[in-house]
Amino acid sequence: MLIDYLPLLIVFLAAVGFSxxxxxxxxxxxxxxxxxxKLEVYESGVTPDSDARLKFSIKFYIISMIFIIFDIEIVxxxxxxxxxxxxxxxxxxxxxxFEMATFVLILLVGYxxxxxxGALEWE
Amino acid sequence: xxxKIPDINWLMASPIVILSIFGMLTLIFGxxxxxxxxxxxxxALLGTLLALVSNFICLFEFWxxxxxxxxxxxxxxxxxxxxxFIFLTVTLxxxxxxxxxxxxxxxxxxEYYGMMLLSxxxxxxxxxxxxLVVVFTGLEVMxxxxxxxxxxxxxxxxxxxxxxxxxxLGAFAxxxxxxxxxxxxxxxxxxxxxxxxxxVSKNGTEFPMIxxxxxxxxxxxxxxxxxxxxxHVWTPDVYEGASSxxxxxxxxxxxxxxxxxxxxxxDVALISIKTDWIDVLAVLAILTMxxxxxxxxxQTNFKRLLAxxxxxxxxxxxxxxxxxxxxxxxxxxxxxxxxxxMNIGAFAIITLVGNKNEQFVNVTDFTGLAKKKxxxxxxxxxxxxxxxxxxxxxxxxGKYFIFSALIKSGATNLAIxxxxxxxxxxxxxxxxxxxxxxxxxxxxxxxxxxxxxxxALIISALGTILIGIFPxxxxxxxxxx
Amino acid sequence: MELAIFIVLAVLAISSAxxxITQKSPVYSVLALVSTFFALAGIYVLLNAYFLAMIxxxxxxxxxxxxxxxxxxxxxxxxxxxxxxxKKIIGGVLGLAFVFALLFPIFEIEKNLVPExxxxxxxxxxxxxxxxxxxxxxxxxxSIILLIATVGAIVFTKKHS
Numbered sequence: 035m036l037i038d039y040l041p042l043l044i045v046f047l048a049a050v051g052f053s054x055x056x057x058x059x060x061x062x063x064x065x066x067x068x069x070x071x072k073l074e075v076y077e078s079g080v081t082p083d084s085d086a087r088l089k090f091s092i093k094f095y096i097i098s099m100i101f102i103i104f105d106i107e108i109v110x111x112x113x114x115x116x117x118x119x120x121x122x123x124x125x126x127x128x129x130x131x132f133e134m135a136t137f138v139l140i141l142l143v144g145y146x147x148x149x150x151x152g153a154l155e156w157e
Numbered sequence: 158x159x160x161k162i163p164d165i166n167w168l169m170a171s172p173i174v175i176l177s178i179f180g181m182l183t184l185i186f187g188x189x190x191x192x193x194x195x196x197x198x199x200x201a202l203l204g205t206l207l208a209l210v211s212n213f214i215c216l217f218e219f220w221x222x223x224x225x226x227x228x229x230x231x232x233x234x235x236x237x238x239x240x241x242f243i244f245l246t247v248t249l250x251x252x253x254x255x256x257x258x259x260x261x262x263x264x265x266x267x268e269y270y271g272m273m274l275l276s277x278x279x280x281x282x283x284x285x286x287x288x289l290v291v292v293f294t295g296l297e298v299m300x301x302x303x304x305x306x307x308x309x310x311x312x313x314x315x316x317x318x319x320x321x322x323x324x325x326l327g328a329f330a331x332x333x334x335x336x337x338x339x340x341x342x343x344x345x346x347x348x349x350x351x352x353x354x355x356x357v358s359k360n361g362t363e364f365p366m367i368x369x370x371x372x373x374x375x376x377x378x379x380x381x382x383x384x385x386x387x388x389h390v391w392t393p394d395v396y397e398g399a400s401s402x403x404x405x406x407x408x409x410x411x412x413x414x415x416x417x418x419x420x421x422x423x424d425v426a427l428i429s430i431k432t433d434w435i436d437v438l439a440v441l442a443i444l445t446m447x448x449x450x451x452x453x454x455x456q457t458n459f460k461r462l463l464a465x466x467x468x469x470x471x472x473x474x475x476x477x478x479x480x481x482x483x484x485x486x487x488x489x490x491x492x493x494x495x496x497x498x499m500n501i502g503a504f505a506i507i508t509l510v511g512n513k514n515e516q517f518v519n520v521t522d523f524t525g526l527a528k529k530k531x532x533x534x535x536x537x538x539x540x541x542x543x544x545x546x547x548x549x550x551x552x553x554x555g556k557y558f559i560f561s562a563l564i565k566s567g568a569t570n571l572a573i574x575x576x577x578x579x580x581x582x583x584x585x586x587x588x589x590x591x592x593x594x595x596x597x598x599x600x601x602x603x604x605x606x607x608x609x610x611x612x613a614l615i616i617s618a619l620g621t622i623l624i625g626i627f628p629x630x631x632x633x634x635x636x637x638x
Numbered sequence: 639m640e641l642a643i644f645i646v647l648a649v650l651a652i653s654s655a656x657x658x659i660t661q662k663s664p665v666y667s668v669l670a671l672v673s674t675f676f677a678l679a680g681i682y683v684l685l686n687a688y689f690l691a692m693i694x695x696x697x698x699x700x701x702x703x704x705x706x707x708x709x710x711x712x713x714x715x716x717x718x719x720x721x722x723x724x725k726k727i728i729g730g731v732l733g734l735a736f737v738f739a740l741l742f743p744i745f746e747i748e749k750n751l752v753p754e755x756x757x758x759x760x761x762x763x764x765x766x767x768x769x770x771x772x773x774x775x776x777x778x779x780x781s782i783i784l785l786i787a788t789v790g791a792i793v794f795t796k797k798h799s
Contacts, residue, residue: 099791113766144788367743
């Protein structure tokens with residue numbers, strides 16, 4: 035079964051190899067004459083006076099955290115979807131459905147909480 | 158291939174399920190309107206009482222029997238029902254104590270009570286299972302809810318510092334714990350503690366070394382959670398920084414849950430190779446008691462004093478685990494049950510005297526309390542006497558049972574060291590009492606209590622005294638001897 | 639053949655991990671951590687844990703590393719915050735002792751290994767069957783852990799009212 039993953043390895047090597055090859059080639063063959071004016075950060079002709087970092091709002095972080103939680107929920111749904119039909123056939127009961135329904139309901143409580151507390155507001 | 162649906166005994170699972178459902182209900186109660194509600198506490202109280210009722214029903218239904226459900230993931234025996242009583246008592250008392258505090262300091266009610274109930278559900282999970290996967294997931298439920306509770310007073314810097322320290326060190330310790338579980342699985346081939354007990358006893362001493370390394374990692378993980386030395390460094394800062402009602406909840410509940418799991422792993426699964434791990438645990442117990450006592454003697458902040466003393470109590474409980482016989486598991490449960498009443502009572506009084514923003518939590522702020530509020534001083538005396546182990550309070554009997562279990566298992570030297578440490582402990586418990594009764598009052602104003610806090614104080618005091626007067630009745634009824 | 643792939647992936651994982659802890663710039667550290675996770679996912683594939691490899695890349699290298707980068711961006715961590723700490727020699731010595739203590743049991747366990755034919759295959763179907771019959775209880779508890787994590791993230795980041 036391991037041999038099925040050989041195409042994945044080849045794609046990975048091709049992607050890495052392509053970028054390494056291009057970067058390496060330009061590094062070796064391309065001319066390089068650094069000058070103090072050339073090395074300055076580009077800002078449409080104006081001389082830059084501070085670095086590029088701004089004060090970011092924390093909304094990005096909250097959205098990312100909530101994304102992780104629901105990403106893990108989706109990850110659990112993937113094997114569930116794979117075995118759902120076999121469960122129904124071999125056991126004849128809907129237990130598999132109620133398991134996942136409980137899981138989703140508990141996370142739905144979390145979603146409702148996040149919604150009402152304003153974590154999903156963007157402006 | 159064959160697919161089998163697990164059997165589910167809902168009565169056995171009912172305390173945990175009820176508490177979790179009410180925890181979630183408390184979390185979303187009344188948030189639809191977008192502003193803070195004041196009524197979430199009643200949902201939490203209702204949930205805890207219902208879980209307590211269902212635990213009593215479980216006690217009668219499964220009297221002196223051992224069953225398991227959810228394909229061997231959840232068990233019901235005297236250990237699980239007894240520990241469930243401890244956790245539900247702790248939760249009930251903590252909710253009563255926090256009511257006034259939450260209103261005065263304007264803490265978010267939904268999250269506070271919701272996390273308290275869910276943390277208690279995690280503690281009950283840790284005690285009611287013989288499968289290491291459920292122990293770990295229950296540990297995570299309990300711990301993450303406690304990290305949130307420790308830092309819930311967001312405008313206080315000490316509180317956030319406490320939450321951050323607890324979170325970082327706790328996550329690291331959970332990592333060690335999981336690594337230990339994986340090594341135990343590699344050595345024995347199973348995660349079920351009962352099957353592991355059979356495998357370990359059959360193979361005797363010819364074990365792969367990885368079992369020993371796994372046990373070491375487990376001791377590190379457990380040691381952090383219950384605050385054994387040298388893993389105790391987080392305890393004073395976290396206990397001092399967190400809000401006082403939360404500290405009361407955390408100090409008893411997390412310790413009890415940790416010791417429940419510790420007991421199941423070491424006294425049930427690994428009991429056959431006891432000679433291998435008993436030396437390590439004995440050294441840790443002595444180190445814990447001595448360090449806890451020495452550092453508690455120098456404290457001026459009452460919360461830090463109780464934190465260091467709780468490290469010492471963890472040392473006494475570890476002596477119970479070293480004893481490893483049937484009497485010791487009952488002794489540990491009895492000790493933790495009485496510890497719940499006396500410790501939460503002490504933290505309730507600290508909450509009351511501390512006032513707004515917990516300004517007055519030094520030992521010197523309690524000077525002359527007897528002249529201002531004699532009843533409060535009397536209650537504080539009861540709690541501190543019980544913590545010191547003076548008869549006829551419950552604390553004395555807790556220590557007595559543990560030391561007799563230890564002597565019965567043959568480790569008389571450890572019992573002597575334990576008694577000596579208990580004697581040293583009496584000093585730092587009694588010196589605040591001297592200040593309270595003998596000195597002149599200072600200018601600290603104590604506001605009126607609200608009825609819930611009074612109720613909690615009375616219940617704690619009654620519990621401490623009555624458990625001390627009727628210890629064998631408590632053991633035979635609640636812990637099914 | 640598998641040994642060759644394993645050696646390549648192991649060298650990649652360890653060297654990326656060393657880069658994570660020795661780099662001064664936090665962004666370089668995070669990117670090296672992503673490389674470590676990819677190497678670990680490859681090792682999982684070699685151990686027949688195909689589902690776990692997929693989750694490793696999707697959740698760890700995908701969502702969690704994004705979170706790390708957001709934190710670096712929010713806190714505006716720069717290279718000059720790095721502080722030389724002489725105590726790291728002690729940490730290094732203890733770490734080496736730790737690794738050394740782990741090597742003995744790992745080499746000893748070689749005689750008790752499970753034969754190749756009996757190794758279970760960890761694809762989504764088999765994991766699904768075990769997860770939803772025997773391990774349904776920890777599965778539901780995991781949802782409570784996720785709920786508590788959501789509450790924690792929001793409690794500590796919303797504005798004071």
